[in-house]
Amino acid sequence: MNRRDFFRVVTASGATAAVTGCQRTAENILPLVVPNEQLVPGVAAWFATVCRECPAGCGVIAKNREGRVVKLEGNPDHPVSQGALCARGQAALQGLYHPDRFAGPLLRDGATLTPASWDAAQKVVADKIAALRSAGKGQAIALVTQLETSSLGALLDKWTQVLGTRPRVTFEPFGYEATRAANRATFGRDAIPHYAFEDAQVVLSFGADFLETWLSNVSYARAFARMHAFRDGRAGTFIHIEPRQSLTASNADAWVRNAPGTEGLLALAILRVMVDAGLADRRFAEVVTGINVKKAAADSDVPVETIRHVAEVFAHGKPGLAVGGGMAVTGTNATPTLVAINLLNLAAGNVGKTVRFGPDSGFGKVTPYAEVARLIQAMVRGEIEVLLLGSGVNPAYTLPGGLRFTDALKKVGLVVSFANQPDETTALAHVVLPDTHWLESWGDYAPREGVVGLMQPTTAPVRDSRPIGDTVLAMGRAVLGSEEGKGPLPWATLEQYLKVAWAPVVKDEWAAALRLGGVWKETAPVAVNARVAPVDAAPPTLEGDADGLTLLAYPSFRFYDGRGASRAWLQETPDTMTQAVWDPWVEIAVETAAKLGIAQGDVVRLTSPYGSIELPAYVSPTLHPRAVAVPIGHRYAPYHTPRYVTAPAGSRNPVALLGAAAESASGGPAYLGVRVRLAKTGARRPLAILQATHDQQGRELAQHVDLGAAREQALRGKPEHEEYFSMYPDQKYPGYRWGMAIDVDACVGCQACVVACQAENNVPIVGRAQAAYGRQLQWIRIERWAEGNPGHPTNLFLPMLCQHCEVAPCEPVCPVFAAYRTEEGLNGQVYNRCVGTRYCGNNCPYHVRRFNWFQYEFPAPLDVQLNPDVTVRQLGVMEKCTMCIQRIIAGKDHARDAKRAVRDGDILTACQQTCPTRAITFGNLKDAQSAMVRFAHSSRAYHVLEEIGTRPSVTYLKKVVREHA
Amino acid sequence: MSDSHATSPTFADVTRDVARTLAPPGNLYFGWMSVVALILTAGIVAWTGQIWWGMGMAGKRVPQMWAMYITSFVFWIGIGHAGTLISAILYLFRARWRTSIYRAAEAMTIFAVMTAGLFPLIHAGRMWFAYYLLPYPNQRDLWPNFRSPLVWDVFAISTYLSISTVFFIVGLVPDIAALRDVSSGWRRRIYAMLALGWEGADSQWRHYRRAYGLLASLATPLVLSVHSVVSWDFAMALVPGWHSTLFAPFFVDGAIFSGFAMVLILVLPMRHFFGLHTYIQEKHLDAMGKLILVTGLVLTYFYLCEIFTTLYSGDDIDKASLFWKVTKTYAWALWLMYFCNCVSPLILFWKAARTSPVVLYVVSILVLIGMWFERFNIIVPSLGHDFYPYTWGIFYPSPTDTMIVIGSFAWFFLLFLGFIRVMPSLSVVEVKETLPPPMKDKAHGSHH
Amino acid sequence: MGAKAGVGALGLVLLAILVFLAVSSWSRQPAGAKPSIQPIRFPHSVHVQTYKIDCQYCHSDARRSEYAGLPSVQRCMGCHRIAGAALPEVKKVADYYARGEPIPWVRVNKLPEFTYFPHKAHIRASVTCQTCHGPVETMMTFGAETGPRLTNDLLTLVGLRPAPPPLTMGWCLDCHRRQNATAGAHAPLDCVTCHH
């Protein structure tokens, strides 16, 4: 029996586990026809695979219950994710169970796509290809896919060769072409190295948003936490240079706001200061002779002292690490800028230490944007007659407006899309051959040299879809007229090809490799020869009005290039900096807003030479006044509207404003390439912002301590604490007493915990209007508290969830004991007992209790994702964080099976499990040896609103602020 | 208004005048009834929608998980208090002027409590499980949480409703007997049933009088306790602006204040339309006016105390909450409340105002508005600006909760309008008691 | 005389409360579904009593999962390929197997969906199946009548048709408390253990 059938049978049995409502009608229980060793109904089975929500390629494990995937977690054995997973990865389930997924192949019939059989749809494509081939026009066939580093890529390349088509184009909107070009120039190596953040003492980032989307955000966030966390009185330093206070910038010990496009100037100025101060090798003197620090300071809007200070801190950190990237570092000067950054790394002696060539990133295999642009030009000339677009590729949305992709596509006779849900490109396609979701697919993926993750189906296909590999093989054979097992394309399926390809690697260890999630080995750094030469990193040339504002179009950490946007979980997860959900916005500096009379929520029209978009304004006190910033990737899936949000007409995609030109040195796109004009439209569309204010009003919710003081306290211990006094006897805990420690210093505000919690605990989506009105349901939220100068604040990220107070204000007010304190120190919330008086919600000083204002729906098939261990709440009941009581029960159950007590680390809450920086620790407060208790007794420990006397079980650790970073 | 007894009515006059109020009503009455019924229907439709679609139909949110419904709940409970005060406390104090209004006031109490009692149900997210709050033996072995102020509410309000009703019915029995004996036909049969065979025999009166006195002495502490318990819904909570030991007396006083206003609102039209000027005289209005004035002044004192204790407490969060209430989004509601409750009753320092039905009516309406907003100001702004700045927010009423609150007034007036046409809205017996007893030998009776 | 009557009246009120107590505790609602017709007339008594098959031979997930599980059709056929192969009801099983279809059994014991009941923990604590499911081994048709209906109770009294015990919360709690008090067990009494 093959795997897919096997899942299908189990799925049939799983269908009995109804999850919502309390129906009392007779229901059927379907037993398996054939028993299955791996899947026991009621017991989770875990399958390792690779996350394909972005090209970072994190290893994940999928939790399968009764044949249905219900939760994703980072694969703890995988070297990239190391057990963590970001918000986008967590939300991949919503792609799998997306209500808009195509039910099967589609063929265009006039204006609409109509369902067709696989045979018919494939035949249309195969016939066309065959016709072109026989006419000798193989070059009129083009295949564009997302980054496929391993077997699938190889198979597709083989396919293009066999059929004599154009070479495959690997299209990634964020391809890091300039980094490759700079490394080519400096090190003679066309590659993106591995950056060892964890080994650095000082990280100097020029716009590289490595905590959001840059290269491999989970892996780098974890490494960053290791480097930056306060441990034994020491902590690394992180300096970030960017015109906008991004999430990454707000995690920096020092954020330097520069004028857009001046990163290269600054890098060279820093190098100049280092050389002048004797902190760098003399051979760098020649490359910086032409650099005037004062002029660079004036051009970049950064004070000279700051440049000197940054240089000093960077030079003294041994080793340090300078990274550059992000969308502000694209455009006409991208390669010189990155060369300058390379020089900094060279000068500080970081290459080979923290900048490691050898374990090169898979991003090196991306086809440069310039070639994609050439393909589009060929389309415009009518040279392309068949265009095959793999899933994950949505050029109609992600290609710059200046390229006029949509017009070009109209010249193509047959556009074939393998996307499995509708997007801007499938709307223009002639044939849709839906690819399976990656959670349903075989495959492999190498995020970097030496690490190859194996992908396996973790569930039966939710909709009638086929792996792209299988489809092209079938079509290829049809074109060639060959049979399975024969000819140049003998493999029946991608699975077969994969197993053949892997046979020499894994030999007999196939099952073990599958279980582990892939094969990885240490890849030694490769020595590189550097070429030190002067570089001109003058600010980029920008198109558009000279007096316009520089447009910073940057990828949203929630949606990447728009791939994640169809996931409602991500839409409802707030952007940490603005705390806005659903709608995109244009970030406008206060100065600009005041000048133009723009208030927050005013709809503003942005016009560039290539188009215009309309977005509500977010007035930012931190943005550089010469810039406006718009996140990329905000789009709505059909089922979102009007169920959750009403989408205004017109484009809101900032990429549409960009020009087509590629940077000459690297062939990369210019996300920093245009100036835009702003105009008020007169309309208003207030943003759905969850946080009322970023000002703590002195309430010390998120606390911080200076590094010096933290060192002092770490040595001497915490100052004495006022003893708690009560007229009532203390509660006794016969068994465990659960608690949590959250390190505010480690939290980077990535929101992964929010989505993990949503997935684990069946938290519904409420939609834009409801969320804006304080009715969002997430059990955990990341608050951003800004301290100090509003224009240049220190941001503190505070994950706030139920504090499980020992003297909980919510409990005694409940008339029916729906809220009560368990014997294990949790605040229990019994949904079926709850009457909905909401008294507890009022009385909770933290306002972490959530109320089911309506009967929230889980549009099919999203309901299949629901965690069977957690009740789906009815309308009118209160809910809140349970500290994953279902995981606690499972953990205790396993411990009892092993006839022992629960040990530290046996139970991980969903938020803790997914946290890339390990900011959250759960454990038994009665176990003095547990990591949680050590945190709770740390000198940095405090409780939020301690003075109320609620005695929370959640302890926070103060953020450590570097006073002179 | 018959002028046959311009000086002092006789016992027979009283019986006749009261019986007259129960004559078949005219078009004006039915007109009002249908208006009220229509509004009530709209309220019921709104409630039905809320049950069907969920609590989200009302304007509640985080942080204002309580809003219009609890405001109205406290408002109506407060209204009820004046009735019990008049019927029980003033009875114990032998305040004879109460007799002409106490029946109407008592009915108002019961209907107000019946209205108030709806609101916890309307407010509950799953009202169909509201019975979980009752202590009844169940298969779950689970009882209510007697530490919860809401369970205290259940006990206090159900006791209050029961005792008020019992007190009311006990007071009605001799009156219905009197009506029975002057009416005929089906009315007589119904009254005969309700009168329980009351004859006014000495053996009945002696137990009746004793029981009535005992009920009055039970109702007196009860009326003080009920609003104290209601105030503890707030005072027991942590919310800044709620967590105050002042609340019990503050609420009780406010309750009586608003209750008297409602009594006037009900009694003045009754006096006008039924021509009861003989029984509800200027001195009655004057006494009511004085009570409103006094309770209003006491309330003003409590407002000042509230502000003073907050400012003096040194609690920054409390102070921030107060400052916000006084100056920000909801300031209009606060200042409206201060005007209605503190300033508008001051006109009653003038006797002319106290005896003018028009002035009294206007002041009463202002007081009711002010007292509704007092509860609103306690609930909505306090919650909107409490401990946690992340969730601070502004509450906007929705059509549903607005309609339900308006509907509750309709429900109350519907009950009252129905009552005055089927039951004696003036106490026959007690009014007779206040008259000089008929004496043949006038000199003989003079020492009373 | 009068006072006596009053005391009598108070007594009546108390009596009414007692009657209410008795009635409400008697009327514990059954948790099982209405009797329904199973696709195959499966006699537990024959399998358990005549052939001495252990409960967990068929309901093999009970010891490792939340659910007790039903035997796969293959497991049924393991015996029935030969045993009783000619019986009409067994032929139905064979037909399902031949078609590769699961048998659409009708659920009998169903707890509300807000209740998490793990069989595994109870098996580990050596709770017998009969404790909750009643003397299944004597039943020709399982769960044809569930819950404490009056007729059922009366029939039980005279030893006719035994009813499964009521799967109500109070009943669960009684057992947990009894086990903790007498057997030194650690049966949880935390609400959220079962309701989460």
Added chain:
Amino acid sequence: MAATTETLVGVFAHVDTTVRALEELWAKGYHDVTVYTPVPVHEIEEVLERDRPLSRVRLFTLLGGLTGIVSAFLLTIWTSLVWGLVTGGKYLQLAPEGIVGASLPPFFIIAFELMVLFGGIATVIGMVVLGRLPRFRPSRGFDPRFTNDRFGIAVHCAPERSTSVREILREAGAEDVRA
């Protein structure tokens, strides 16, 4: 039981005449008397209550109130001991070492409310029982005027003494005397 009694009813328009009649009857030793009044009249009660014990309604109130207090404490404490759930760090539980916890104050509120409730209901029950209510048939001496504006004295006496009674009532100023 050969003796039959006759009921003579005197209808009075005034309180003082009624009192006069009563005093006369008392003086003559007629104590089996029912007085009907539209309102309770102090002067009449004074005569009637002279040799009667106080109404026993208050005994009902006391018993009811005490029952309320006791049952409230029983209910609250017993339910806590049955399942002593902890809320807000407060509890009252049955532990192996006895009753633990100190969460009693809220129970006084319940006790107070139940005291009033039970006391009030018991009072009414007392009134109903002692006042022989409800009465389904009018008593022999009742006249509908007695609930309006007339006072009545019904004297229950042996038939042979009716003349004397009639005389007394007339003397006192009865408007009408009937059998």
